[in-house]
Amino acid sequence: MGLVLFPGDHNIDSPDISWSYTGFGMFRKWLAQIEGFTLAEMRGFGGERPWSEVSTPLTPLLDHPDDDGHLTPAHCAAILPRLSEIAGQLQDDRLDPVWQRRIQDVRQLVVVLQFCVARDVDLLFG
Numbered sequence: 001m002g003l004v005l006f007p008g009d010h011n012i013d014s015p016d017i018s019w020s021y022t023g024f025g026m027f028r029k030w031l032a033q034i035e036g037f038t039l040a041e042m043r044g045f046g047g048e049r050p051w052s053e054v055s056t057p058l059t060p061l062l063d064h065p066d067d068d069g070h071l072t073p074a075h076c077a078a079i080l081p082r083l084s085e086i087a088g089q090l091q092d093d094r095l096d097p098v099w100q101r102r103i104q105d106v107r108q109l110v111v112v113l114q115f116c117v118a119r120d121v122d123l124l125f126g
Helices: 021-034 073-087 097-119
Strands: 002-007 017-020 123-125
Touching: 002 021, 002 097, 017 021, 017 097, 021 097, 073 097, 097 123
Parallel strands: none
Antiparallel strands: 002 017, 002 123
8 A cells, every 4th residue: 555646636647646655655754864954853754853953845745644645735835945956966875776766756745836836636545
């Protein structure tokens, strides 16, 4: 069983992205590391650090239940610039398969978020 992030436009041809729950957890952990903090320290992830102490436009994505809910088009628009920046980052060891997979995931998520913003629909977690 896994998780799919998809536009709430009721169209099965719309772009989406999917992970296993473990894979999505690893993806969010990686994003948090890029943003300069450890996800496990945060409330909701086993830690006590409040999200108000973290300054990143990715907070709506990172501090979100992974099995239900949605992000609004405004949230999607706020997240997009930072994810696009991350998607364009290069790493010295471009052959690292984990890095390549994460960048592919970011790029696919950017496509889905752009679609949600353009169509003014929520991003659904399901």
